[in-house]
Amino acid sequence: MAVGVFVASAAAVLFAAGAFEVExxxxxGLHRVSYDEALAAAGIRVGDFMGTLDAGRAEHSLxxxxWIAEARVTRRWPATVDVDVVERSGAAIALAAPGSWVLVDREGRVLTAPLEAPPDLPRLSGIAAAPQPGAYLGDDADAPLAALNAARGRREFSVMALWRDQRGDLLARVRQTSSGLVIExxxxxxxxxxxxxxxxxAVIEEMSDADAVVSGVAVSDVVIDVSVPHLPVLRTLS
Known part of the structure; x- marks a missing residue:
């Protein structure tokens, strides 16, 4: 019993004296974010007291x-702090202003300021202008993002662009994987x-590689109308 009391008392003295400091x-997990930027956001410094380190606040700030989707801060006694981060990945580019594109992830989080050379990723337009990095696209981007995410990994086609027309309806430009045909x-x-x-x-899968013409009309002039998904139809561009 006396030994237990002594150990507890010794630990309390060490804590009170600040014996366990961050060294x-x-x-x-850092790739896009620099060490210095992450360290500043975490707010942890060498010499801080391990016992009062606020891991939750550091995670929230990171x-x-x-670029950071998730952060986990762990104390490794007696003097080490490990910070594991998971960074986001760019999934599309969105308009911030006419001719000005920013990178966004699959959740619609804005990752960058306007880019001088936008990457070859699906383009989102006809929605509210993208806000500052760290914020999310507006609610009108929810359906385009849902479509983009639903199309991820599809073997039949890849998405080139998603946009809303003047009525607010959603349109897409896709590329058939097998032939490279571009279809709206x-x-x-x-x-x-x-x-x-x-x-x-399903419609694209039915098209053969030779189907550059459908019923006498060039595919470039055809729209796959799936507004009623169980009754898709092909119609000419108006």
Whole structure:
């Protein structure tokens, strides 16, 4: 009993004296975010007292950085702090202003300021202008993002662009994987987006590599209308 009391008392003295100070701060998972930027956001410094380190606050501050999706701060006694981060990946580019594109992830989080040379990723337009890095696209981007995510990994086609027309209906430009043909699709309103993407895939799968012409009309002049997903139709561009 006396030994237990002594150990507890000794630990209390060490804590009170600040004996356990941070000597090492180790980050893992950093690619887009620099060590210095992450360290400043975490607010952890060499010499801080291990016992009063606020891991939750550090995680929250790190996750406020545009590129960081998740952060975990762990004490490694007696003197090391490990910070593991998961960074976001660019999934599309969105308009911030006419001719000005920013990178966004699959959740619509804005990752960058306007880019001088936008990457070859799906383009989102006809929606509210993209806000500052770290913020999210507006609600009118929810359906385009849902369509983009539903199309991820599809073998039949890849998405080149998604946009809203003047009525607010959703349209897409896709490229057939097997032939490289570029085709437009009309998804209509924001309902049943996943089913509409599946309908686009089903129609494209039925097209052979030689189908540059459908019923005498060039594919470039045809729209796959999946606004009623269980009744897809091909119509000419108006």
């Amino acid at each position: 090492r701060i180790r980050f893992s 996750e406020a950085l545009a 699709a009309a998804l209509g309103d924001d309902s049943a987006v996943g089913a509409k993407v599946a309908a686009i895939a």
